[in-house]
Amino acid sequence: MASRSRRILSDALPLRLVGNAAMAAATAARSLGEDPTLFGIQLARRFPLARRALVRAAASARGADAALLGAWMRGELDAVRGILDETSGPGLSRLAAEVAQAAGRPELVVDDPTAHPVARARAAWQLGEATTAIALLDGVRAPRLRRVLRAERALMTPGTRLRWTHAGAPTVDGHGVLHLLTNSLPHTQSGYTIRSHAVLRAQRDAGLAPVAMTRVGYPVVVGGLGARAIDVIDGIAYHRALPVALASTPDGRLRQQADALAALAARIGPAALQTTTHYPNAVVVREVAEALGLPWAYEVRGMLEQTWLSGLASDEARERARSSERYALVRAREAELAAAADAVFTLADRMRDDLVERGVPRERIELVPNGIDAALLERERPAPADARLGVGLPREGFWVGAASSIVDYEGFDVLLRAVAQARAAGHDIRALLIGDGTARPALLTLAxxxxxxxAAVLPGRVPREAAAQWLDALDVVVVPRVDREVTRTVAPLKPIEAMAAGAPLLVSDLPPLVESVGPGMVAAGATVPPGDAGALAERLAEIARTPPAREELADAGKRRAAERTWGSVAQTYRDAYGRLGV
Known part of the structure; x- marks a missing residue:
């Protein structure tokens, strides 16, 4: 089947490429025509070549705008925020307003009566003030943005159903589980996609015959112009929903998604549907499941409103967002959809408790924590100094760090400050941060x-097949997350992977991380206060000069990882679907 799929795709590839190019061109042209300034900012975020061109273009700007744009393009977020604080007040330019929002400071824009109405509307939306955002567009020539925001507000409002009808027949005597995912390997490498792939493999091994489809337009909308209709990875099929043109509004795109998911279901005949947060996925899957007469499951991997708050850069912005209309709607919407699902999966006790507090019946929620492939427990970890030679790093030094998405709430700035303090105290401790993300340019500047x-190496994203070798180069893996709502609720994947690899591990003392590492690791000294560079520096220095401490952490981690294999986790899925008759 897999070879036949590849042959069909190869024959159709030229036509597929034409369709992908048409979709990308239409999307880019629409964005450029509606708001050239925002389009340039977003282009620079996604494509490094465009970033370099815009850095050169920044030289033609004047005054504070030149300094602001130059700092933002170089990734110097602290400098950007400093310039914004110095120049904030009425009279922000359109360019400065867009940079302020990209830097997580929308409160500097929304209350400025001289700012462009479109910029103010986007800032209000970013702060969660949905009705204000729509009202600011009254009388402004931005009809599509007004339609988009109205559609978004409707979709996040409890009780709203997708206006979609299915002309086909319900599924009869189906088999297997059809998943709807936001993104996937090989086009996106993140904790989300790695967990998704592990879940699919585990369900396959448990006899659930999983197949996946990603969101409409993906991966073309993130630059994957060479995307095929299907990718097959480790025997798992990822189907793409790639229309020639994307609908111009969120609800229109969800209808396209529903059409594509229902068409795939008609071809493969699943016995159940499964999706993950956030609510747009669940909106689609509920409609398709009801039309096909199938049960469906919702896997809650994070809290959207908390992730959104984590992207705001000031206490004022976070407080406004936390008390906003959008915050309340999203929390209620996620709870409504979880309660509507036939089964709910989530990652940790804290996340389950949050759902129960919002009205989801506890008995319908199954814990499916992050797991590891049991084969990793049998792998012999090389000496970190030897592994460093293999990736072009020096043998000497005591290297600490992580393989992760590089975003603000991961706390890698705290780690760099801890390394600097430890080095100032005479310890040859060095940092290695593998991965990419919005905070990487600022971390390079901070280093x-x-x-x-x-003494600080940030190689960016590395090939998936090389990730283990880079992780082996670390003497200690550190997960130094800062204390935010999102980090107090959501459990990341990387601690369990590090423990399975036999790497000594340190994590911030936050509930999901403590739950992940378990009491044995806590007793071995694996936790440090979040945000405390001094305490982290002292603990790293202690571990660096005490080999038995490293061995104790590695051994305790291996024992904990052995309790969290995907084989044991998969049984939870098997049992839950068994109760649904799958």
């Missing part, structure tokens, strides 16, 4: 400011 040239 230079701290005098860590040569």
């Amino acid at each position: 230079t400011e701290l005098g860590l040239d040569g």
Whole structure:
């Protein structure tokens, strides 16, 4: 079947490429025509080549705008926020307003009566003030943005159903589980996609015959112009929903998604549907499941409103967002959809408790924590100094860090400051941060400011097949998350992977991380106060000079990881679907 799929795709590839290019061109042209400034900002975020061109273009800007745009393009977020604080007040330019929002400071824009109405509307939306955002567009020539925001508000409002009808027949005597995912390997490498792939493999091994489809337009909308209609990875099929043109509104795109998911279901005949947060996925899957007469499951992997708050850069912005209309609607919407599902899966006790507090019946929620492939427990970890040679790093030094998405709430700035303090105290501790994300440029700047040239390496994203070798190069893996709502609720994947690999591990003392590592690791000293660079520096120095402490952490981690294999986790899925008659 897999070879036949590849042959069909190869024959159709030229036509597929034409369709992908048409979709990308239409999307780009619409964005460029509606708001050239925002389009340039977003282009620079996604494509490094465009970033370099816009850095050169920044030289033609004047005054504060030139300094602001230049700092933002170089990734110097602290400098950007400093310039914004110095120049905030009435009279922000359109460019400055867009940069302020990209830097997580929408409160500087929304209350400025001289700012462009479209910029103010976007800032209000970013703060969760949905009705205000729509009202700011009254009388402004931005009809599509008004339609988009109205559709978004409707979709996040409890009780709203997708206006979609299915002309086909219900599924009869189906087999297997059809998943709807936001994104996937090989086009996106993240904790979300790695967990998704592990879940699919585990369900396959448990006899649930999973198949996946990703959101409409993906991966073309993130630059994957060479995307095929199907990718097959480790025997798991990922189907793509790639229309020639994407609908111009969120509800229109969800109808396209529902059409594609229902068409795939008609071809493969599943016995159940499954999706993951956030609510747009669940909106689609509920409609398709009801039309096909199938049960469906919702896997809650995070809290959308908390992730959104984590992207705001000031206490004022976070407080406004937390008390906003959008915050309340999203929390209620997620709870409504979870309660409507036939089964709910989530990752940790804290997340289950949050759902129960919002009205989801506890007996319908199954815990499916992050797991690992049992084969990893049998793998012999090389000496970190030897592994460093293999990736082009020096053998000497005591290297600490992580393989992760590089975003603000991961706390890698705290880690760099801890490394600098430890080095100032005479310890040859060095940092290695593998991965990419919005915070990486600022971390590169911080490393230079701290005098860590040569002692802090940020290689960016590495090939999936090389990730284990880079992780092996670390003497200690550190998960230094800062204390935010999202980090107090959501459990990441990387601690369990590090423990399975036999790497000594340190994590911030936050509930999901403590739950992930377990009491044995806590007793071995695996937790440090979040945000405390001094405490982290002291603990790293202690571990660096005490080999038995490293061995204790590695051994306790292996024992904990052995309790969390995907084989044991998969039985939870098997049992839950068995109760649904699958």
